[in-house]
Amino acid sequence: MTLAALATASPGPGRTSELPVQVLAAAPIPEPVDRVFAGALEVHAEATDITHRIFNVRVRIPVQAAGPTALLYPRWETTSHGPSLTATSLAGLSVSIDGQPLPWQRHPIDAHAFQLEIPTGASTLEATYQVIVGADTLSRDLVVVPWQRLVVYPAGWYARNIMVEPSVTLPPGLEPVSSLEVEAVQDGMVELAPVSLETLLDSPLHTARHLRKVPLATMGDAPVTLNLMASRAEDLDLPPERKAELVRMLDQVAAVFPPAPFKRYEFLARLEDDASTGGAEHRGSSEISLPSNYFRDWASQLNGRDILAHELVHAWNGLYRVPADLWAPTPNVPQGGSLLWVYEGQTEFWGRILAARAGLRSRQDTLDQLALDAAEVANRPGRAWRSLSDDVRYPTFMLQKPVPWRDWQRRKDYYREGVLLWLWVDALLRERTNGRQGLDDFARSFFAAPSGDAPARTYTFDDLCAALDALAPNDWAGELRAWVDGHEEVDTTAGLVRHGWQLVYTDTPTAAYLQQQGEDGVIDLSYSIGMTVTDKGVVRAVSWNGPAFAAGLAPGSRIAAVHGEPFDGERLVAAVRSARRIPVQLAVEQDGERVERTLRYRGTLRYPHLVRVSGRPDTLTSLLAPRRGIRQTKTLPATPLTEK
Numbered sequence: 001m002t003l004a005a006l007a008t009a010s011p012g013p014g015r016t017s018e019l020p021v022q023v024l025a026a027a028p029i030p031e032p033v034d035r036v037f038a039g040a041l042e043v044h045a046e047a048t049d050i051t052h053r054i055f056n057v058r059v060r061i062p063v064q065a066a067g068p069t070a071l072l073y074p075r076w077e078t079t080s081h082g083p084s085l086t087a088t089s090l091a092g093l094s095v096s097i098d099g100q101p102l103p104w105q106r107h108p109i110d111a112h113a114f115q116l117e118i119p120t121g122a123s124t125l126e127a128t129y130q131v132i133v134g135a136d137t138l139s140r141d142l143v144v145v146p147w148q149r150l151v152v153y154p155a156g157w158y159a160r161n162i163m164v165e166p167s168v169t170l171p172p173g174l175e176p177v178s179s180l181e182v183e184a185v186q187d188g189m190v191e192l193a194p195v196s197l198e199t200l201l202d203s204p205l206h207t208a209r210h211l212r213k214v215p216l217a218t219m220g221d222a223p224v225t226l227n228l229m230a231s232r233a234e235d236l237d238l239p240p241e242r243k244a245e246l247v248r249m250l251d252q253v254a255a256v257f258p259p260a261p262f263k264r265y266e267f268l269a270r271l272e273d274d275a276s277t278g279g280a281e282h283r284g285s286s287e288i289s290l291p292s293n294y295f296r297d298w299a300s301q302l303n304g305r306d307i308l309a310h311e312l313v314h315a316w317n318g319l320y321r322v323p324a325d326l327w328a329p330t331p332n333v334p335q336g337g338s339l340l341w342v343y344e345g346q347t348e349f350w351g352r353i354l355a356a357r358a359g360l361r362s363r364q365d366t367l368d369q370l371a372l373d374a375a376e377v378a379n380r381p382g383r384a385w386r387s388l389s390d391d392v393r394y395p396t397f398m399l400q401k402p403v404p405w406r407d408w409q410r411r412k413d414y415y416r417e418g419v420l421l422w423l424w425v426d427a428l429l430r431e432r433t434n435g436r437q438g439l440d441d442f443a444r445s446f447f448a449a450p451s452g453d454a455p456a457r458t459y460t461f462d463d464l465c466a467a468l469d470a471l472a473p474n475d476w477a478g479e480l481r482a483w484v485d486g487h488e489e490v491d492t493t494a495g496l497v498r499h500g501w502q503l504v505y506t507d508t509p510t511a512a513y514l515q516q517q518g519e520d521g522v523i524d525l526s527y528s529i530g531m532t533v534t535d536k537g538v539v540r541a542v543s544w545n546g547p548a549f550a551a552g553l554a555p556g557s558r559i560a561a562v563h564g565e566p567f568d569g570e571r572l573v574a575a576v577r578s579a580r581r582i583p584v585q586l587a588v589e590q591d592g593e594r595v596e597r598t599l600r601y602r603g604t605l606r607y608p609h610l611v612r613v614s615g616r617p618d619t620l621t622s623l624l625a626p627r628r629g630i631r632q633t634k635t636l637p638a639t640p641l642t643e644k
């Protein structure tokens, strides 16, 4: 059937009136099928038009059959788990077949599908187009080749069935780093070893004007390298004690986790002045964003010190073992996120634990970090209507959307709540086995891969419960469902208490709290008067049904005065400190009006801390203590090129 024939589909039999009916004709897009794809795609990306921030891309596709087909531009992003890739970025699409132009039509519903009719006897389809990116992807100093935003591919196969021969032309003098193997470099053109489309989408390539490769260690036989990339050479400095801590972190990962599910691992770390700490995980690499003073000003990085551990753990938790609904045959098939509280939640848990074991964070700083986690999760009124199992739906509808009432709307709580949930699972495992089993044992068995390049293995909720049950028989399904589906009855600090610690509030903030305020650019009074406010008096967040909420404040309100004096952050903090005696009085500007508000809050400043539960053994301290297993990592010798 041709496209023209399909376009005249009838509205259907049985019409009984002349009232409107929808006529939406569309040729079907071939569904992905797990079958052989003959030959290989050639994908070439030109990353040289830095001025216009444009990639020029050419894809050559060996024709598999004549007839209607479609080219797809990816929609679901590997690390956001949501439909965050947009065909808006693709422009100038031109398709030819054996050198002759071939018309295409965008699918009427799916804007990421380009439909074509392949004539009989054709052999090679070629698509050329531009992909428009921002300064975060193509700039004079830093270049990212994000394959999942650059390729189009034929519909009808699983991504793992399609082999790709990728190549890229980089600006002169720049050296590529990625988990892909370089086969040849000539005149700036980098030819990469063939990989499946599935692997290519998960293997971004980076480069930078200033690049320093720091070999850290081998995990088993797999070398792990920290690639530092920056606009200035001086930002590439890695103090020896920082490197030693990262090597210890690899040691601690190796002491818990089974042999690495990669043959080589590359941290692709970009250091930029205004960057906030973050990362994106892949099987053989991770893209890490760091402020340029990250390693230099270590004291001010309390809250971001576990980012490398977090991203590395994802190689096991998320990339090798994948929740069955999160795995998809192609990046144009929707994914489910029902187990993101494992994928992200347990990874965040391991980030906290491994950073402590490696000495990246002191024991006290770790306790303070856990207090931040516990307080944020415990103060989530939104749990009344959205359980954790609804919060994990975040990627499907909330990605990149503003959330003015975060504690009520909930947004991505599965990271921090995961830390608390897995602390609780660890405590249950210990209690049921007299301390013989814990989450270390779960990780060792659950994430075991037969080899570094073993294909990903999916798991379901039942598989997870079975793995826990093998360590300590229990109604794991019932226990876990009660938490993830539960509402206000869930005690999210139960794991901390079982580990011998409880969440309390005092009038003194921890260093971690102060740094988090600084990173968020606010004075955070969430746990007292229920709001955060900038140093200019602009209200950023208001706790649902808290004192500030009750007084009519909302995100965007501006506090003009405190007790009749012009707004000043310190003045507001001092006013809250004295609120037991004198209720806080604010002049608030909202919608062009200035109104006087008195907060009905008769407490004082409140900041979260952890303290010991008397009479309960402290198993948290032993959880945070370094493991002394068989040493599985080997520090790599310094090389004169990369080491001072």
Ligand SMILES: [Zn+2]
Residues within 6 Å of the ligand: 281, 310, 314, 343, 344, 347
């Ligand atoms: Zn993560």
